[in-house]
Amino acid sequence: MxxxxxxxxxxxxxxxxxxxxxxxxxxxxxxxxxxxxxxxxxxxxxxxxxxxxxxxxxxxxxAMRTSTDFQGFELPLSHQPSAHCENGAISTLLRYYGIELSEPMIFGLASGLFFVHLPFIKMSGMPVTAFRTFPGVLFKRITKLLGIKTETRRYLSQERAMKALDHILIDQKTPVGCVVGMFDLPYLPPEYRFRFNGHNICIIGKDEKSNHYCVLDSNATQKVTISREDLMKVRFAPGGTYPLLGQMYWIKSVPEQLxxxxxxxxxxxxxxxxxxxxxxxxxxxxxxxxxxxxxxxxxxxxxxxxxxxxxxxxxxxxxxxxxxxxxxxxxxxxxxxxxxxxxxxxxxxxxxxxxxxxxxxxxxxxxxxxxxxxxxxxxxxxxxxxxxxxxxxxxxxxxxxxxxxxxxxxxx
Incomplete structure (x- = not known):
């Protein structure tokens, strides 16, 4: 093209x-x-x-609710758009540690290209066809390849999931990737919302007064915000192809030399x-x-x-x-x-x-x-x-x- x-x-x-x-x-x-x-x-x-x-x-x-005004604790990360959400979230996490890799390099090094047609797995009642690896695989592969130590967590309790997010984000001053459902994301146009539970966003800040979080969504044109209530809802979105269970992931340490x-x-x-x-x-x-x-x-x-x-x-x-x-x-x-x-x-x-x-x-x-x-x-x-x-x-x-x-x- x-x-x-x-x-x-x-x-x-x-x-x-x-x-x-x-x-x-x-x-x-x-x-x-x-x-x-x-x-x-x-x-x-x-x-x-x-x-x-x-x-x-x-x-x-x-109603589409888009707020870009944010005051509160925020990590020093700029917004960069990308073609695909998981690539963009990975890029954000790597940039925080000084590792500059383009979206194509992340996707290619993680062997992200694939094809599979799954007539026995349904989304919206119809077979799933994927043109890339399954959600979450890119992060695991690229960090393992680069020798980066990471952690991924899932939770049964919504409150525990949010407290854990705040601990990593605020106490450890670390950006956190979250896998969320798209149907209830407030800043998406309603027509783009369907029950796909594999969208990746990066949380980089929190305003304690308003209880809103600062979000880097690589499919957006700029930083956006989301309320604690909405973030909890999309982290535990029902339906879709599999339950989310508040899945979040972050980098713990990077090697001195790649x-x-x-x-x-x-x-x-x-x-x-x-x-x-x-x-x-x-x-x-x-x-x-x-x-x-x-x-x-x-x-x-x-x-x-x-x-x-x-x-x-x-x-x-x-x-x-x-x-x-x-x-x-x-x-x-x-x-x-x-x-x-x-x-x-x-x-x-x-x-x-x-x-x-x-x-x-x-x-x-x-x-x-x-x-x-x-x-x-x-x-x-x-x-x-x-x-x-x-x-x-x-x-x-x-x-x-x-x-x-x-x-x-x-x-x-």
Whole structure:
């Protein structure tokens, strides 16, 4: 995706502090992070999902409450937007300890790129499809790789969870990452709120008088605040794919010297390639095999589910593919930016060629999302079918299989 192609289809973001961040290339093929006001295929998918949403009545009563005024204890951390929430939260925690790693480097070093289609795990009653590792894995991987000591806690008691947060934040003067549910986040536009319990934010301050916390949400354009009551609610959000139990995480100590970057890059690329193409054949739901598996399944959706249900499944797939800021490429653009930056930092110039190739694959994922959205909301002269989508997924799956096999060979 080129910079001029970054979508600016403002609809649900108007008047909100939330904006998508996309990775796109300039005329020379260099990656940049570019702000986006939304994407029409995602809006189409969201429109359909909202029509069927059992929480529609509750959402209609919601008001977006955005406060950026904060007075109280606050750690010296600036706000930096990112394309994805967990990358952004990790970046914030690392920056506090003087470790400057870009979002693409965090994502790539943590071997965050993945694919899995899980028909037996449901979100909003429909199968989960993931284009990256599961929430929480990135933090564990990147800190282990860098030799950083961390701690993650979950709680049965809401009050204990909040007291523990205050202790780490105020007494130990340490920023804290929290995993929260999106449905009750007050500064999100109501239309963006669905029961996904895997959003990451970073708590960096507290005003004891107002009982509000200062939040760095990397999908926002600036610092925001949240009340103690609201923060407790989203930390223990019900529903979703799994219970949250007040999950929070933080860094305890960092090494005096970080490991050699070239060694880390090669190791992480090998691991990503293994996840994508070296899974046993019987694990047909994951990696490039998973893309081909989805291709076979999607071909039968309309016949087996009926037109309405098939469209709802497409809508969920588009939302997971876009997942706030990936540009509709399922994190392929972020990985392309990682390979490009890794080539600069390590001298492994051949990684630039692979950056170009994964960018082209990301563009195909965007075409898939566009065609899927046209099935959801037909336009004159555009008559795409589920067979068309299945055929395109077959092409993408074959290309990703070849890409990761060749990349693995190149870094051997």
């Amino acid at each position: 080129k910079i001029e192609e970054v979508p600016q289809d403002l609809k649900y973001c108007e008047g909100a502090v939330m904006r998508d961040q996309n990775y796109a290339v300039d005329e020379e093929g260099r990656y940049h992070m570019v702000k986006s006001d939304g994407w029409a295929p995602k809006n189409d998918a969201l429109d359909l999902a909202l029509e069927e949403d059992k929480d529609k009545e509750e959402r209609s009563r919601m 490991p050699d970057m070239k060694t880390l890059v090669v190791k992480s690329i090998r691991k990503t390639c293994w996840y994508m193409v070296s899974q046993p054949g019987f694990i047909h739901i994951a990696g490039a095999n998973g893309i081909l598996y989805l291709s076979r399944r999607i071909r039968t959706w309309e016949q087996t589910m009926g037109a309405r249900r098939a469209k709802l499944n497409l809508a969920q797939l588009i939302r997971m593919l876009e997942e706030i800021g990936t540009g509709g490429a399922g994190f392929r653009f972020i990985y392309g930016a990682f390979l490009q930056e890794a080539a600069e930092k390590t001298g492994l110039s051949f990684l630039n060629d692979y950056s170009v190739r994964i960018t082209e694959i990301g563009d195909l994922w965007r075409v898939f999302a566009y065609k899927a959205s046209r099935i959801i909301k037909k336009r004159a002269g555009e008559n795409y079918t589920y067979d068309d989508l299945a055929d395109l997924l077959q092409v993408i799956g074959d290309k990703e299989k070849a890409f990761f096999r060749e990349l693995a060979e190149a870094v051997r």
